Amino acid sequence: MTDPYKVLGVSPQASDEEIKKAYRALVKKYHPDNYVDNPLADLADEKMKEINEAYDTITRMRASGGTYTGGGNDTYSSGYSGGSGASSGYARIRDLLNQNRISEAEILLDREPDKNSAEWHFLTGVVYMRKGWLQQAREHLTLACQLDPSNAEYRNMLDMFSNTARSSPYNTADTGGCTGCDICTGLICADLMCSCCR
Amino acid sequence: MFGYIKPRASELLVKENEFYKAVYCGICRIGGKRVSRFTRLLLNNDFVFLCLVRMAVCGDKACAETRRCPYSLKKKCMLCENESALYTSAAFGILLYYKALDDVADDRGFARIAAKFRALFARSMFKRASALCPGLAEDVKERLSSLAGLEKSRVPSPDLVSDSFATVTALAASYGTEGEERDILWECGYHIGRYIYLIDAFEDVLRDEKKGNFNVLAEYYGSPDAVIGAAGDIGQTLRDSIHAFCRAYERSGGSVYDKLVYNIAQLGSADCFAAAVNKLKGTDK
Numbered sequence: 001m002t003d004p005y006k007v008l009g010v011s012p013q014a015s016d017e018e019i020k021k022a023y024r025a026l027v028k029k030y031h032p033d034n035y036v037d038n039p040l041a042d043l044a045d046e047k048m049k050e051i052n053e054a055y056d057t058i059t060r061m062r063a064s065g066g067t068y069t070g071g072g073n074d075t076y077s078s079g080y081s082g083g084s085g086a087s088s089g090y091a092r093i094r095d096l097l098n099q100n101r102i103s104e105a106e107i108l109l110d111r112e113p114d115k116n117s118a119e120w121h122f123l124t125g126v127v128y129m130r131k132g133w134l135q136q137a138r139e140h141l142t143l144a145c146q147l148d149p150s151n152a153e154y155r156n157m158l159d160m161f162s163n164t165a166r167s168s169p170y171n172t173a174d175t176g177g178c179t180g181c182d183i184c185t186g187l188i189c190a191d192l193m194c195s196c197c198r
Numbered sequence: 199m200f201g202y203i204k205p206r207a208s209e210l211l212v213k214e215n216e217f218y219k220a221v222y223c224g225i226c227r228i229g230g231k232r233v234s235r236f237t238r239l240l241l242n243n244d245f246v247f248l249c250l251v252r253m254a255v256c257g258d259k260a261c262a263e264t265r266r267c268p269y270s271l272k273k274k275c276m277l278c279e280n281e282s283a284l285y286t287s288a289a290f291g292i293l294l295y296y297k298a299l300d301d302v303a304d305d306r307g308f309a310r311i312a313a314k315f316r317a318l319f320a321r322s323m324f325k326r327a328s329a330l331c332p333g334l335a336e337d338v339k340e341r342l343s344s345l346a347g348l349e350k351s352r353v354p355s356p357d358l359v360s361d362s363f364a365t366v367t368a369l370a371a372s373y374g375t376e377g378e379e380r381d382i383l384w385e386c387g388y389h390i391g392r393y394i395y396l397i398d399a400f401e402d403v404l405r406d407e408k409k410g411n412f413n414v415l416a417e418y419y420g421s422p423d424a425v426i427g428a429a430g431d432i433g434q435t436l437r438d439s440i441h442a443f444c445r446a447y448e449r450s451g452g453s454v455y456d457k458l459v460y461n462i463a464q465l466g467s468a469d470c471f472a473a474a475v476n477k478l479k480g481t482d483k
Contacts, residue, residue, distance in 0.1 A: 009348045009358065022351070029350055047343045132364060132388050133357035134438040164441040165448035168460040170209075 003103060004061075007054035012110045016062065023055045090119050097123070102130050118147035122154050129161065137161070201242035202397050203390065205458065206465035214458050220262035220276035221253070221283070222246045227268060228279045229287025232330065234323035237287055238269055240294060244394060247462050248371050248387065249286035251447065254455040255382050256375065258282055284330065289370035291327030292335050295320040296342050303346075334373050341366045354417035356435070360395040367391030378449075385446035393439040393467060400425065400432050401474040429475050440467050 005012045008022045030047045089112055096105040106127050112120055125140030141161060144154045164171060207215055225246060229237030252258075262278040298320040301313035328335040345362035353359055364387075371387025372380045399406075399415045403422045406413035415425045415432065425432070440463050447459060 006358070006361070007344065009351050009353045011355075011358075025351055026347060029347065043339060043343050046340070047347065050340075050344075128357070131361075132385075132392060132442070133361065134392070134442060135357050135435045138435070138438060161438065162441065163445070164464065165444035165460065167448055167452060167456065168444055168464060169457055170460050170464045 004054035004057040007050055008058070012106060019055070019058055023051065026051045090123060093123050097126055097130070100130070102127055116147075118144045118151065118154065121147065122151075122157070126157065129157075134161075201244055202394050202467070202470045203247040203462055204243045204466045204470065205462045206469055209461055209465055210458065214461075216276055217262060217278070218246070218250075218458060220278040221249055223267070223275045224262070224278035224280070224283040225249055225287050225290075227265075227277055228283045229290065230268060232284060233287045233291045233327050236294075236319060236323055237290065241287075241290065244390075245286050245290050247390070247459075248289075248367070249282050250455055250459055250462070251386050251390075252282040252286065252371060252375075252383060253280065254447070254453045254459055255379055255386070255450040256282060257453065285373055286370075288327040288330040289334065289373065291320075291323040292331065292338055293366070293370065295324035295327075296338060300342065300346065331373055334369060337369050338366050341369070349412045349414075352412055352417055354414070356396060356399075356414050356418055359414040360392045363395040364388045364391035367394070382446055382450050386443055389439045389443035389446065390463075393436055393443070396432070396439070397436060397467075397471060397474060400429075400471075401477065404478065426478050429478075433471055433475075436467065436471055440464060 005014070008019060008026065010019055010022045014022070027048070030044045030051065032041070032045060032048065089108065093105045093108050096102075096108065105123070109120065109124055109127060114120060121140045122144035125137045125144060128134070128137035128140060138158075138161060141154065141158045145151070145158050148154060205215070205218055210218070222241070222243075226238045226241055229241065258280050262276040264274055265277050267273040267275050295317070298313060298317035302310060302317050305313045324335070341362050345359070345366075348359045348362060367390055368384045368387035371390075372383035375383055396415070399413050402411075403413050403416050403425045405411075407416060407422045413422075413425075415428075416422050419425045419428050443463055444460065447463070
């Protein structure tokens with residue numbers, strides 16, 4: 001199932017009031033009455049169902065303290081207690097990331113009480129990186145490096161972020177590096193200058 | 199999709215450039231035969247790139263043959279027709295139809311009548327394309343509807359809004375593949391889609407303001423001037439997408455297409471962004 005927060009266009013950190021507001025705005029927009037005799041009517045109808053499902057899912061998930069089981073591979077597991085100690089929480093999140101269970105890791109990060117630590121920013125950056133949300137990923141990874149400049153893992157991840165494929169023949173093309181063409185051009189210029197001096 | 203992914207021809211060998219054209223002509227010809235003759239009029243470089251990436255990851259042979267161009271009989275051209283070209287032309291037909299429907303919903307007055315006319319033509323294209331790729335049309339419709347919702351709500355998050363469009367290109371790029379190939383093509387398609395959505399928003403920031411259209415970068419940075427001022431940051435996030443694409447593509451293990459693919463991804467995208475910056479700064483004065 002699609003991430004219910006994405007369906008409503010809100011972040012997982014959004015308050016209940018914000019979620020309700022987003023839900024109401026979407027319902028107003030996709031209400032079948034607005035699409036009478038419109039070629040997009042069936043699309044709007046499907047969208048309405050999706051919005052209702054997403055809202056129900058979030059409401060149920062929040063009412064039961066975050067326990068939610070979605071369809072397919074997107075399973076948000078229960079059994080994690082945010083108050084059981086930050087380090088064990090982060091270890092669990094790292095496990096989830098290793099298993100590529102991104103949605104669950106994101107929910108656990110959202111429940112972490114300390115959202116200003118370097119580790120929190122680092123793991124959030126990794127989550128966004130895996131999702132392809134690269135602007136937020138870079139912001140969080142940069143913050144993690146600023147908060148803990150001596151941490152090599154954080155620095156390596158940020159460096160990796162800027163690396164392209166190693167096998168690309170164009171890796172130095174835009175970096176001002178010295179290529180074979182530059183050397184040839186230099187030699188030709190030197191030869192011309194020598195000829196002028198004769 | 200908007201034609202932002204082009205090669206830097208000056209860095210390619212003649213044979214590489216010829217092969218790029220052969221892929222273009224292959225999609226045009228097979229799309230003309232199996233999807234619609236409008237493929238020729240509307241096909242753009244983004245789809246040629248998606249086709250190339252698919253050919254590289256799926257291990258299609260780099261074979262091209264010389265045939266007479268069906269649209270210009272005097273001309274003979276190299277053509278590269280294969281399954282990847284067929285899927286690409288079908289995905290193109292599906293996206294074109296939904297774009298036309300979107301225009302019908304958004305435009306007003308004469309523009310709306312013109313959009314309805316386009317949608318009418320695109321409908322036959324869509325029917326044949328969706329028969330070639332069962333299931334793709336439904337998935338694309340769902341993501342585009344989610345994108346329309348986010349745009350109408352004026353959500354100021356470049357990552358969130360571009361995510362829906364990026365998922366559409368990921369679906370188109372990976373359709374019909376499985377396992378590791380699917381994972382690589384999904385990731386490649388996603389990052390290219392994100393790049394296309396954001397560079398289009400950047401280039402159109404002034405035009406969108408004039409027309410009162412939603413522009414995610416203007417929402418995020420506050421104003422078109424702030425967007426132009428933040429060109430460095432925007433260039434950085436676009437490069438991040440291209441780097442992520444290259445890292446994903448590299449996992450396919452290398453092929454004869456590598457130089458062409460990296461040329462388009464790294465050099466072509468840098469040229470497109472530089473052109474967009476120049477255009478905006480020129481207009482700004």
